[in-house]
Amino acid sequence: MKDEAALLDMFKTVAARVDKRDFPNVTMDSVITDLGIDSLTMMEIIGQMETSLKIMIPDEDLVELSTVGDLCRKVGERLESVA
Amino acid sequence: MRRRVAITGVGVVSPLGNDVATTWQNLLNGRSGVDKIRDFPTDKLRSDIAASVRDFDAERFLSPKEVEIYGRVTHFSVAAAAEALAQAGLAPVHDPAASDDEAASEGVPTTDRARFRYGCLMSTGMGSVDIFEEQIARSAARGPRAVSPFFIPGVMPNSATAVISIRYGLMGPSYSLASACTTGTHSIATSALMIESGDADIMVAGGAEAATRLNTVAGFGNARALARAVDGDPTRASRPFDRTRHGFVMSEGAGALVLEEEQHALRRGARPLAYVTGFGMTTDATHLTRPETNGAGLAMALTRALERAELQPALVGYINPHATSTPQGDAAEVLALRQVFGERLSQIPISATKSMLGHMLGGAGAVETIAVVCSLRDQELHPSINLDELDPAFSLEVVRTRRPVDLRYAVKLSAGFGGHNCALVLERA
Numbered sequence: 001m002k003d004e005a006a007l008l009d010m011f012k013t014v015a016a017r018v019d020k021r022d023f024p025n026v027t028m029d030s031v032i033t034d035l036g037i038d039s040l041t042m043m044e045i046i047g048q049m050e051t052s053l054k055i056m057i058p059d060e061d062l063v064e065l066s067t068v069g070d071l072c073r074k075v076g077e078r079l080e081s082v083a
Numbered sequence: 084m085r086r087r088v089a090i091t092g093v094g095v096v097s098p099l100g101n102d103v104a105t106t107w108q109n110l111l112n113g114r115s116g117v118d119k120i121r122d123f124p125t126d127k128l129r130s131d132i133a134a135s136v137r138d139f140d141a142e143r144f145l146s147p148k149e150v151e152i153y154g155r156v157t158h159f160s161v162a163a164a165a166e167a168l169a170q171a172g173l174a175p176v177h178d179p180a181a182s183d184d185e186a187a188s189e190g191v192p193t194t195d196r197a198r199f200r201y202g203c204l205m206s207t208g209m210g211s212v213d214i215f216e217e218q219i220a221r222s223a224a225r226g227p228r229a230v231s232p233f234f235i236p237g238v239m240p241n242s243a244t245a246v247i248s249i250r251y252g253l254m255g256p257s258y259s260l261a262s263a264c265t266t267g268t269h270s271i272a273t274s275a276l277m278i279e280s281g282d283a284d285i286m287v288a289g290g291a292e293a294a295t296r297l298n299t300v301a302g303f304g305n306a307r308a309l310a311r312a313v314d315g316d317p318t319r320a321s322r323p324f325d326r327t328r329h330g331f332v333m334s335e336g337a338g339a340l341v342l343e344e345e346q347h348a349l350r351r352g353a354r355p356l357a358y359v360t361g362f363g364m365t366t367d368a369t370h371l372t373r374p375e376t377n378g379a380g381l382a383m384a385l386t387r388a389l390e391r392a393e394l395q396p397a398l399v400g401y402i403n404p405h406a407t408s409t410p411q412g413d414a415a416e417v418l419a420l421r422q423v424f425g426e427r428l429s430q431i432p433i434s435a436t437k438s439m440l441g442h443m444l445g446g447a448g449a450v451e452t453i454a455v456v457c458s459l460r461d462q463e464l465h466p467s468i469n470l471d472e473l474d475p476a477f478s479l480e481v482v483r484t485r486r487p488v489d490l491r492y493a494v495k496l497s498a499g500f501g502g503h504n505c506a507l508v509l510e511r512a
Contacts, residue, residue, distance in 0.1 A: 020147035043232040051229070 002053075002079060004028065007072040010049060018044045028069030035068075049075060055082055088275045089348045089355035089512070092173075092341035093453045094166030096159040096291075097440055098134035098334060102166055106450075107457045110465040111485045115318035115439050117332050123297050129304035132317040133295045134334035134441035145246075152233040153242055154211025155293035159337035159446070160243030161250075164205060164287050168251055171341035172353050173285070176252035195252070200284040202255035203244045204274045205339060208266045208445025208499070209294040210240040216296060247287060255283045261445070263499035264407070266290045267338060268448030272362035272505050274342050284347040289449035291337030300333060306372070309333065310408060313469075321442075322469035323406035323435035324413055324477055331407040334441030338449030340456070355512040357459040360492075361394065363387025367502030374412050374498055378419030381405075384504040385423050385496060392508035394492055396424050399431060399508075401464060401493040403455045406435035407442050416496065417477045434467040434482040448497040452507060455493045459511045463487050 002010070012023045019041055026035065032042060042065075050056055055078040065071050095102060098116030099109035109116075116134040125131035141150045141158040144165055150158065168175075214237040221229045236242055241259040248257045256277060262269045267290025274286035303309050310330035313319035321332040348355055363384040367375040374381070389396055404416055420428050436451040443450055458464050464486045473481065495507040 018148075020151070040232040040236070047228065047232070051225075 002076070004072055004076065007075055008068065011045070011068055011072060014045050014048045018048065026068055028067065028072060030068045031066060032068060032071075046071070053079060055079060086279050086281060087345040088278045088359040089343050089345045090340050090357050090359065090456055091343045091348050091353040091355055092167035092169070092171030093356065093456055094163035094168075094170070094339040095336065095450055095453055096136055096139060096162050097336035097443070097450055098136055099440060101136065101139050101162070103453060103457070107454065110436065110439055110454060111463060113439065113466045113468050113484065115321070115468060116334065117317045117320055117441050119317055120295065120300070122295070125300070128300050130300065130309035130311050132310070132312055132320055132332060133300070134332060135295060136335055149246070152237050153246070154214040154237060155335070156207045156211055156291050156337070157243040157246065159293055159335070160205045160207070160289070160291040160339070161246055163289060163291065163337035163339035164247045167339040167341045168287065171343065172351065173251060173341070175250045177250050197284070198252050198254040200255050201253040202274070202277065202283045202285070203248045203253045203257040203287040204259065204270045205243045205247055205287060206259040206261060206266045206270045206290045206445060207240050207243070208261055208263050208290070208292055209299065211238045211242070212294045212296050212299055214238045216298065243291065251287070253287065262503040263501050264405070264442065264444050264447055265497040265499035265503040265505045266445035266448065267450070268452065268495065268497035268505040268507060269364065269503065271340060271342070271359065271449065271452055272364060272507060275359045275362055278342055278344050284344045286342045287339060288342050289337065289339035290445040290447070292444040292446040293335045294444060295333050295335050303333065308409065319469050321408045321438050322471070323404070323408045323438050323467060324474055324479060324481060325470050326472045326474045328408045328410060328413060330409055331437065332441035334443040335446070336440070336443050336450060337446050338453050340449065340453065357456045357512050358510040359507060360510045361388040361390070361392025361508030363391065363506045365504045367504065369502060371502070372500050374415040375502065376411070376415055378415040378417070378422065380502065381416060381419035381496060381498050381504045381506070382422040385419065385494060385506040388494065388506040388508045389423070392510075394508055397427060399424070399492050399494055400488065400490045401455070401458060402431055402433040403451050403493065403495045404433055404435055405496050405498045406437055408437060412498065413474070414476065416498065417479065429478040430480055432464055432480050432482050432486065432488065434465055436465070438468045438470075448495070448505070452495050452509070455495050455509050458488070459490060459493060459509060462490055
């Protein structure tokens with residue numbers, strides 16, 4: 001089980017790899033679109049997090065993602081249900 | 084009065100140089116860009132040679148993320164367009180160093196309504212073969228969920244046109260077309276048509292290819308279309324019009340031209356390098372890959388181009404042929420030229436750019452047209468190399484070393500798999 005801080009770090013690492021730029025000031029409250037991350041980039045970030053954590057987030061869970069925290073909480077829920 | 088189509092910028096990425104000046108000097112000096120394929124194992128292939136672009140830095144033109152998403156053909160297209168647009172004096176509306184997300188969110192200055200009359204037709208014959216190969220390998224190894232969400236924008240053949248349009252705020256007609264080896268020439272002809280008809284004032288037009296991959300070389304090779312090194316020398320493989328020609332050499336690169344309505348160019352202070360005064364397009368409609376043996380379709384394309392330019396064939400001073408170095412293609416083309424020029428064909432200087440650059444497929448027509456533009460601008464012709472013995476069936480005045488000329492009108496021909504023919508008439512500025 002990973003805590004939220006660990007998931008936030010993971011998000012920053014994966015986002016930097018996918019979008020080829022650093023995300024130093026991202027918090028759980030950061031709005032994803034404000035970070036300049038477009039929808040396809042977000043899908044690739046989520047896909048890479050799913051692969052490395054060996055989880056699958058249902059599409060309906062992705063509909064209301066607004067902040068980075070929203071994503072991290074969805075990922076956390078999946079990890080708990082797997083555990 | 085007919086709207087006149089000027090060429091106000093040109094850009095090239097090629098195995099003979101990653102800009103127009105370097106490529107043109109190497110063409111004038113008769114250098115070959117053909118070499119052994121070094122990027123993948125060739126031991127099971129029928130041909131192990133190609134003309135490859137070297138020392139190309141895609142990150143000069145695209146963000147690191149764009150470099151990853153898009154295929155090599157798109158990298159080349161954007162680079163060639165950047166050179167052409169810079170020469171034409173048209174600056175990007177977005178910083179190329181900025182990420183595409185930033186560019187997309189900024190938007191172009193929509194108050195500038197003139198931009199709805201600036202378009203783009205940068206095409207490719209084969210598309211992003213490299214991205215297809217990568218993503219299919221990913222899916223095979225790790226399942227379809229591993230396929231990138233960027234796979235589709237990465238492989239769509241219009242990705243280069245889309246990237247260029249965003250970067251330069253080209254809000255008029257933009258798309259890409261495909262007609263195999265005629266793609267680049269068709270893109271120029273179609274863009275000229277759009278400017279003549281009044282639908283656009285500026286068109287970024289051209290073609291590109293970067294399809295030298297294991298499976299494409301296998302496909303062309305198994306079709307017995309590719310040339311092999313001659314006496315172990317790859318540079319001698321592409322030999323248009325030679326008695327011993329035996330196939331074409333795969334090449335890669337891009338050519339882009341800025342076509343612009345003459346008065347529009349003059350008002351902005353852009354200098355015309357040459358003019359596109361005629362174009363003609365026909366189809367053999369006989370066989371998928373074999374050119375019509377009598378050359379009638381190609382001859383009609385050239386006749387239409389000359390008619391559109393209101394130019395007597397007798398005034399043509401230089402021919403840049405399709406000339407891929409295949410036995411059938413060159414023979415059909417010479418018959419086509421003979422139908423249009425008659426006995427005088429044997430006196431008109433002709434030189435095959437593919438003898439040095441190989442066959443750039445969708446990029447060929449564009450880069451070769453730029454070679455003609457350079458000839459009209461500099462009043463000098465590049466040679467055709469590897470002509471050890473002219474095919475005895477041909478009567479041609481092949482340029483064998485660089486030659487100064489007094490050149491006003493030149494023609495460019497292209498023909499492609501599918502039976503697609505296109506001819507252009509170009510005039511000195």
